[in-house]
Amino acid sequence: MRPLQMVDTGTQYLKIKEEVDAAVISVMESSQFIGGKVVNDFASNLAQYNGSKHVIPCANGTDALQIAMMALGLKPGDEVITPSFTYIATVEVAALLGIKPVFVEVDKHTFCINPSAVEKAITRKTKAIVPVHLYGHAADMEAIMTISQKHNLYVIEDNAQAIGNVYTFSDGTNKKTGGIGHIGCTSFYPSKNLGAFGDGGAIFTDDDSLALQLRMIASHGQQKRYYHDVVGCNSRLDAIQAAILDIKLRHLDEYIEARRSAADFYDRSFADSPHIEIPFRANNNTHVFHQYTLILHNVNRDELSAYLSSKGIPSMIYYPVPAHKQKMFDHLGGSDFNLPITDWLTERVISLPIHTELDREQQQFIVDHVLTFINKTFQ
Ligand SMILES: *Cc1c(COP(=O)(O)O)cnc(C)c1O
Secondary structure, eight states, X not given: OOOOOXXXXXXXXXXXXXXXXXXXXXXXXXXXXXXXXXXXXXXXXXXXHHTOSEEEEESOHHHHHHHHHHHTTOOTTOEEEEESSSOTHHXXXXXXXXXXXXXXXXXXXXXXXXXXXXXXXXXXXXXXXXXBOGGGOOOOHHHHHHHHHHHTOEEEEXXXXXXXXXXXXXXXXXXXXXSSSSEXXXXXXXXXXXXXXXXXXXXXXXXXXXXXXXXXXXXXXEEETTEEOXXXXXXXXXXXXXXXXXXXXXXXXXXXHHHHHHHHHHHHHHTTOTTEEOOOOOTXXXXXXXXXXXXXXXXXXXXXXXXXXXXXXXXXXXXSSOGGGSGGGGGGTGGGOOOHHHHHHHHHEEEEOOXXXXXXXXXXHHHXXXXXXXXXXXX
8 A cells, every 4th residue: 555645746746747847848948937928828727717807826825815915905904804713824914914813703514714703793994804715615605795795895715725616606606716705815835736846826806907906916016017006025926836737727627526536435434433523515515625624523633643643644633723822813812712613623623634646445544544443432
């Protein structure tokens, strides 16, 4: 059996090696490392894939979120409503810009922001809602868009974990996540579902004037070279990464299928254990399983994880400390937020290996050892 990893980008690379190597060499031969046709082609292919009018490539997913908040004109003192149960980048960029992150609860089943908690947290200072499609499951975007229209707020989707998820509205129309809010942000960090061989990110929007702002801000505030209209930053996707991503984009739907099928196998294997809650899948979106995350009931998580590790099975806790309890938010009164569901989930979730290269033998091995541990606990 091949060794187990949380994500196996090495084996995935071998399957597209010839194509990728040729594309990388061609960029090197062209000497067009920054911007140019390869980057523009990838951006337009990605826009088409996502059903979005504009894609603005940038250096990473964190920058994408920061540039989004800058382009919307969010200022110190403004508030954005976000989940606390997320990767830190989502809220860190708000804090960096002097914007106050207002943490609200997630839904106990989807792990995503709870729309009624959002509505209760709206104040006169609220400017935007930042839902995160955590682990690859979409937030309740229909409810969030309705709230945003009612209160005249922007929606920035953190789509770093859910690229390719198809969301169906109650009228039957479909949109890909990241293309629903005013702005969508994604990351091409190597372990993400569409992962580069280094860092990368992108911003999605259908709005022409926002697209112009986003593009300017990502490029030192300039539209015309050396004429800087607004304060921006320097955030670029390089051509080598774009060339690789363009190839991987063609395989993205098949990669998602592989993840979903691995998730199906885990689901079937764990369905009968009362101590393991398998990931919830709302029927209005196609979970893309960036992570396969279980909720453990009355199981000692540290012991399970140590047992798995002793068998060569990695597992991870995403995330061991919710954002509101991170030291960086002490000065904002982070611990004043009372988020019992977030705390409850933080103590009980565990993620198992899931990726495009996981085979049945490996998966069966993982399942057997998880169940062996659980059965030993409860015999
Ligand atoms: C990965 C990730 C980011 C940040 O992406 P980087 O490319 O690492 O900067 C932001 N939000 C979420 C939810 C993520 O998973």
